[in-house]
Amino acid sequence: MSNTTLLVRKDRIADARLDESEDPALSAGEIRVRVDAFSLTANNITYAAFGDAMHYWRFFAAPQEGWGIVPVWGFATVVQSLHPGVAVGERLYGYWPMARHAVLRPDRLDEGGFLDATPHRRELPVTYNHYARSSRDPFYTPDSEDAQSVLRPLATTAWLIDDFLAEQGFFGARAVLMSSASSKTAYSTAFHLRRRQGIERIGFTSPANRAFCESLGCYDRVLAYEELPRLDATLPCVYVDFAGNADFRARLHGHFPDLKYSCAVGGTHVSALGGGSGLPGPRPTLFFAPAQAQKRQKEWGAADFGKRLVEGWNALRDRATDPARPWLRVQHHDGPDAVLAAYRRMAAGDTDPAFGHVLSLR
Structure with a gap:
């Protein structure tokens, strides 16, 4: 063949x-x-x-x-x-x-x-x-193969990001900032974060994708990248970076002198990727979903971990394919x-x- x-x-x-x-x-x-x-x-x-x-x-x-x-x-x-x-x-x-x-x-x-x-x-x-x-x-389920192909790996990563941040008490933050808010991993993360009390979900996106992000209803606020200065610089927040845009990352780190945590997840802005050295505040830390999954499997047991993960998937699938x-x-x-x-x-x-x-x- x-x-x-x-x-x-x-x-x-x-x-x-x-x-x-x-x-x-x-x-x-x-x-x-x-x-x-x-x-x-x-x-x-x-x-x-x-x-x-x-x-x-x-x-x-x-x-x-x-x-x-x-x-x-x-x-x-x-x-x-x-x-x-x-x-x-x-x-x-x-x-x-x-x-x-x-x-x-x-x-x-x-x-x-x-x-x-x-x-x-x-x-x-x-x-x-x-x-x-x-x-x-x-x-x-036979009727959800397309949704599984598209969303299941992203949904798992998103569920684990939510779990990791919650486990860390959101590092003392009151808001989670997410770049590339229109990406499926980002909005899946925002979907899971909605159940966390006292945590605001703020998405950054391009002007062209703003209406789509707002229509999802999973972000408390959606801003264009150039609107970063509108945010209160004293807001205790963590940054979850799905874009990998080095310029925006540097501007965000500079805007928040007390940024609590900087989490690197993706690289959707291929032409703008760059390293995270020399930034003010916390050094960006790469989030590796398999490590968090293995940690939870050891702590909860494989059966309980799987049950929770499937519950999270079912909730996201039902909403995304409504x-x-x-x-x-x-x-x-x-x-x-x-x-x-x-x-x-x-x-x-x-x-x-x-x-x-x-x-x-x-």
Whole structure:
């Protein structure tokens, strides 16, 4: 079988191309899946932007030096199996390459899923190496596959950000400031933060996306980036940065002399990314969702952690897909050319936040 993969230049992540190759033969214990559908969001652009620093390029090896494969979340079907515990036809949710096919080496199987034990992935975070069997997945319903592809990984990160900040008592802050407020991870975070008493949710966005952010109802205030000076400089606040915009980060740190905490999450402003050294106030600290998840699993137990996470997901899914007032409308992009075009638009920031994009290279 032939495989089609989307490759991205590691040093210029807006530069992408399609690659055609022959699928390798399977070894004993391996399975081959057909990647049926996956989402493309600003979160995937963050994976590319932090590909070296956070090892995202290591999950799926690219065939050429200097190029990488951006990981994506979605659904796949087993089309060939040399593993006795995984049947052809099984439907799986998990972390895939932007490709038509993928090869996994299942390990530590149970009724709910398995880990990929491909050698180069063994030292990478378990969160990204786990594949859920849809037949036993508590998140899964057949009618919500599109919503799961688009929102589920972002919703998990958002839920964990909310949990982390609450665990820390919001570092003594009374407001959470969020950049890239129209991004799905940001508004999912604001959705979860709504249950926290005494914490104001303030989103920053571009003028073009302001009306959308205000329509969500999950922010107490929405400001354009240039309106930062309107905020009281004495407001005790934490900053959760989904944009990665170095200039805005510097202005925000300078505006709040007593900023309580600076949390770096994403890099949606690809052309404006930069480091956080030399800033006044707290040094920006990268939030790594798998670390918070593993901490809570140890403290609460895996079953209780999973129950709470599913409850959070169900609440967000129901609100985001409410037919009367949906936050999310799904667009499908099928075929290699459509996938390449969608990636280029996402990398350039040329997207409407009201839409979620589900892609397939088939």
